[in-house]
Amino acid sequence: MGSQSFGLDESVVVKIADEISEVSRLGVELAVVIGGGNIIRGLAASHRGIERVTGDYMGMLATVINALALQDALEKRGTTTRVQTAIDIREVAEPFIRRRAIRHLEKGRVVIFAAGTGNPFFTTDSAAALRANEIHAEVLLKATQVDGIYTADPKLDASATLLPRLTYQQVLERNLQVMDAAAISLCRDNRLPIVVFDLMTAGNVRRVVCGAPVGSRVEG
Numbered sequence: 001m002g003s004q005s006f007g008l009d010e011s012v013v014v015k016i017a018d019e020i021s022e023v024s025r026l027g028v029e030l031a032v033v034i035g036g037g038n039i040i041r042g043l044a045a046s047h048r049g050i051e052r053v054t055g056d057y058m059g060m061l062a063t064v065i066n067a068l069a070l071q072d073a074l075e076k077r078g079t080t081t082r083v084q085t086a087i088d089i090r091e092v093a094e095p096f097i098r099r100r101a102i103r104h105l106e107k108g109r110v111v112i113f114a115a116g117t118g119n120p121f122f123t124t125d126s127a128a129a130l131r132a133n134e135i136h137a138e139v140l141l142k143a144t145q146v147d148g149i150y151t152a153d154p155k156l157d158a159s160a161t162l163l164p165r166l167t168y169q170q171v172l173e174r175n176l177q178v179m180d181a182a183a184i185s186l187c188r189d190n191r192l193p194i195v196v197f198d199l200m201t202a203g204n205v206r207r208v209v210c211g212a213p214v215g216s217r218v219e220g
Contacts, residue, residue: 001038008038008069017073019205020110024079028209029105033113033131034070035124036062042120056120060087063124067114068092080109086118086127098134105135125183133190140192141208142179143199148216149178166218184218194218 002009024030039062045055064085071081082104083093093114094100104111116127125142132140149171152160163176168188172181178196187194197208197215207214 004038006038008066013069013073015202016199017070017077017079019199019203020070021074021077021079023205023209024108024110026206026209027108029108031101031105031111031113031131031135031137032070033124033128034063034066036060036064036066037124038062039065053120056116057087060115060118063116064089064093064114067112071112074110080107081112082109083112083114086113086115089115101131102135111135123180123183125179126186129179129183129186129192132192133186137192140187140194141205142194142196143205144178144196145198145200146196147198147201147214149176149196149218151176163216164213166216167220168218171218178216178218187218188220191220 001007002012020030020032036059040055040058042052042056042059045058046052050058064083064087067083067085071083074081082101084096084101085093086096088095096113096118101111101113113127113131116122116124117130128140128142146154148162148164149166150160150162154160166176168184171178171184179194184194195208195215195217197204199205204214
């Protein structure tokens with residue numbers, strides 16, 4: 001969305017595609033779970049009178065739009081991609097099939113997972129945790145608009161301090177809300193580390209993938 005109030009900002013799509021393409025060229029197997037909040041959020045839609053389940057499905061479709069936009073930008077940079085959706089939309093993307101996704105990754109393709117989990121009431125965070133565990137990812141990277149996990153919202157509290165390392169239990173007990181509890185619990189149960197970092201800082205995706213101490217790390 002960038003600085004816009006709605007929709008796609010082409011410059012942001014290009015920036016993200018550049019970051020992903022650079023990491024893919026390193027030989028890293030990379031999958032992307034993409035949200036749809038720049039178009040519509042299911043929970044927000046329900047507050048405007050749309051039935052919650054309907055709103056969630058609308059949000060899932062919004063993630064497909066974003067996935068196709070990212071795919072287009074990546075392909076223009078010579079990065080081979082596949083979009084897989086949790087909702088069957090065969091005209092524009094493959095259905096999510098775990099073994100096929102893993103084979104794509106092994107062949108050097110960037111896999112973009114869209115439509116969340118395919119179920120209402122589950123967030124993009126939950127979809128990311130689920131897909132990461134399904135493909136046996138080494139780490140779940142939460143790319144966001146802040147440079148890590150803070151003691152409070154740094155945009156609202158000037159005294160908020162960055163927490164570079166935490167345990168899953170600390171995140172849950174302190175209600176830090178960097179990801180929803182279901183996603184954190186799923187990662188904890190499967191010992192999948194989480195790194196939270198600022199996506200909009202140029203080169204950050206590469207730095208995180210290469211092991212630089214960027215953002216905040218959550219693990220056991």
